Amino acid sequence: MSTVAAAFDDGFRATLAALFALRRDVRHFRPDPLPEGVLERLFALARLAPSVGLSEPWRFAIVADPARRTRVRALFEACNQRALAGYDGERAALYARLKLAGLDIAPVQFAAFSDRATEQGAGLGRQTMPETAEYSVVAAIHTIWLAARAEGIGLGWVSILDPAEMPEILDVPRSWRLVGYFCLGRPEEEATIPELQRLGWAARAPMSQNILNR
């Protein structure tokens, strides 16, 4: 234990900070399949994520079937068109040029759901905030994101989907809540700056602006 803790030294912390800084939401993938065993390794690490009351409410559906992928792609297109209709002028023109998903190319795709009905954990910690089930799934996704980046693999989070449609498309229980749909693969390029920032959609704010003292 102390041996392992000792490995969290200045060098590791600096590389961890670089990992946080270089993680990107990837939308441009290379089509090559992931090396054997990578996906299993990422999901094994995801299991170490925190979950409310140790409930492990994460449920993953790895989507390989072309017909299902086509339906997800169509749902994204429909939702994205509706989103585009909500912007005007230059915003609309810029939005239309953004590439917001790597659904055509990413070799691995999966959906993440939460199962609030799970009996594991006996409901501990989620009586007043049942949404902590979804938050646990987000922590698992973020774990995958970081671990993937450390292997040179990019993840892209697709949220422009109607969550109510997804359980039927992927044939999972209707009670499962979609947390997100994800693309995994080798990125076309590594980038130090978020694409939305590079393209002028949004700028980051100083953190001090978002911290209050009470």
Add this chain to the structure above:
Amino acid sequence: MSTVAAAFDDGFRATLAALFALRRDVRHFRPDPLPEGVLERLFALARLAPSVGLSEPWRFAIVADPARRTRVRALFEACNQRALAGYDGERAALYARLKLAGLDIAPVQFAAFSDRATEQGAGLGRQTMPETAEYSVVAAIHTIWLAARAEGIGLGWVSILDPAEMPEILDVPRSWRLVGYFCLGRPEEEATIPELQRLGWAARAPMSQNILNR
């Protein structure tokens, strides 16, 4: 760039996996204050977390005022008593023995909220799933959690709170949504196994049980 990427080598990945495995939800803290500069460093890293449409909807309230801490503590007690009332027999006896928050001792405490009304990011990616604002805050929290653990500092997530009460207690906009309340400090002990597992509240499931192929 390639220099940094090259630092993500087998040694780093192994230590990163150990970090995931050794991160704990800490409820037993030492009272000593955190070293100067740690909190600022953790929040600076949190800013590198992914956020939907680069909206950075995270809002943090660092709670130092004893009167506010007392009110949070009282709210936790009330919610925890109600939760206890929902268990019977051995479950109730075990629940009553669990320590579910380090609110009395943790030297640093903060609340995390999401601001869905933020104009940053112009709503991109969150038309169909507005809850992605909260998910962005969770990713920031998980970033703090990992970075803190790499400095030997523990974080405890308190979710046994009525989220509707918290904006008033902490004097933040009523429209902000509570994502969680957090304790930070040196842990009394390092642990390789989650406390809820050690105490027999819940057991982890094999990940394979939670993965479907579609």
